[in-house]
Amino acid sequence: MKIIIVLLSLLFICFLLYSELSYISSKGIKFLYNIFSRIYELKWKLDKTYLNKEINNRLFIKPILDSSGQESTSKFIDLACGTGRLSLLLLECTDFKGQIEAYDISSGMLDIFKKHIDKLDIKEKNRIKIFQADLIKWKCSEENKNSCSAIAITEAGEFLSNFPELIEEIYKILKPNALFLLTKPVERIAWTFFGRKQSKNQIIKLLEEKGFINIQIYSWTSHYDVIHCYKK
Ligand SMILES: C[S@@+](CC[C@H](N)C(=O)[O-])C[C@H]1O[C@@H](n2cnc3c(N)ncnc32)[C@H](O)[C@@H]1O
Numbered sequence: 001m002k003i004i005i006v007l008l009s010l011l012f013i014c015f016l017l018y019s020e021l022s023y024i025s026s027k028g029i030k031f032l033y034n035i036f037s038r039i040y041e042l043k044w045k046l047d048k049t050y051l052n053k054e055i056n057n058r059l060f061i062k063p064i065l066d067s068s069g070q071e072s073t074s075k076f077i078d079l080a081c082g083t084g085r086l087s088l089l090l091l092e093c094t095d096f097k098g099q100i101e102a103y104d105i106s107s108g109m110l111d112i113f114k115k116h117i118d119k120l121d122i123k124e125k126n127r128i129k130i131f132q133a134d135l136i137k138w139k140c141s142e143e144n145k146n147s148c149s150a151i152a153i154t155e156a157g158e159f160l161s162n163f164p165e166l167i168e169e170i171y172k173i174l175k176p177n178a179l180f181l182l183t184k185p186v187e188r189i190a191w192t193f194f195g196r197k198q199s200k201n202q203i204i205k206l207l208e209e210k211g212f213i214n215i216q217i218y219s220w221t222s223h224y225d226v227i228h229c230y231k232k
Contacts, residue, residue, distance in 0.1 A: 019193065022159040026136045029159055030105045033082075037108035041083050049221045050085070059218055059226045060086060060152070060181065061093050067179035067230075068149040074098035075148045077173065079135060079166075080156030082106075084113035091124050098149065100128040107132055136162050140172040148173045152181040155224060158193040167210045174231040180212060183224040203227065 021028025033040065044050045068074040074097070078087045081102035090096050104110050110130055117125055135156075151170050157163050170180055184190060190198040197206050200217060207215050212229040220226045 020159055022161070026105055026134050026161075030134075033104075033106035034108035037083065037106065037112050040109065041112055044085055047221065055220070056089055059220060061089060061096075063179055063181060063228050064090060064150045064152070065093070065095055067177075068096065068098050070095070070097055072097045072099075076100050077148055077151040078102040079138075079151065079153040079170075080104055080160075081113065081130070082109045082155075084116055086152055086154055087113075087128060088116055091120065091128065098127070102128065102130045103133045103135065103138070104130075105132065105134045135160055135166055138166065138169060140169045145172050146175050148178060149175060150179040150181065154181070154183045154226075157182055158185055158190075158196050158198045160196075163196055164206055164210070167206065167212075171210050171212070171231060176231055178231050180207075180229050180231065182227050183220065184217075184227060186219075186223060186225055189223065200225075 016023060016028075020032055049055060064076060068076060076087075076090060076096075076098055078084070078100060081087055081104045084102060087100050087102050090100065102113065104113075110132055113130060117128060117130070151174060153166075153170075157166075160166055167180075174180060184198050184200070184203050185193060187200055190200070197203060204215055204217075207227070207229050211232050213232050215227065215229040218226045218228070
């Protein structure tokens with residue numbers, strides 16, 4: 001009996017760590033990312049898919065550019081931006097002329113992001129604003145409604161207990177026809193994020209319920225698919 005209890009407890013601890021402590025509170029995930037931010041940064045260098053220009057362009061950059069146009073006033077929001085992988089890719093692209101707002105809960109992740117930004121020239125630095133924020137409490141303010149050309153949240157939705165409510169806020173901020181780009185865990189592992197609506201059917205239903213149209217799912221890494229959808 002004791003062995004069973006110990007094994008079940010170990011299994012439970014493994015599950016909590018696997019889900020990055022996100023079932024306890026957002027403070028848990030903040031704590032983990034503050035500690036492991038440097039190790040997270042290595043991930044980009046180890047997995048070839050993250051460095052593949054064709055894939056990055058097709059799944060991320062081109063859809064954001066198509067949604068943002070060439071205007072310098074267009075705004076892209078990078079939610080749960082981490083160390084800034086996506087925002088930095090976008091800033092590298094000379095066709096992107098818009099502004100970026102990036103949000104994350106972890107100061108450790110944002111510090112690394114800021115170091116990357118410091119290497120950019122002043123013009124580019126001025127186009128990006130970084131905020132430390134908990135997306136569980138994140139709300140669209142009245143003046144920000146219909147203000148944004150594209151929003152992305154990559155590799156993070158499955159860690160957010162308020163994922164459906166957050167999608168509602170995202171819908172409010174986007175301009176009509178604007179892009180919402182997100183990732184979901186591949187079907188093989190989506191079921192392990194209990195209650196987070198990450199399976200293909202659940203996420204499509206959720207996005208449709210919140211008003212998004214033209215939902216397309218693309219295969220990306222061994223762990224994640226990419227979703228493009230648009231505000232009506
Ligand atoms: C797997 S990383 C993904 C980072 C980045 N989007 C990327 O694709 O490289 C998950 C990120 O989500 C952030 N995150 C998790 N829960 C959050 C919350 N409640 N509010 C804000 N950020 C959160 C973490 O701090 C971490 O930086």
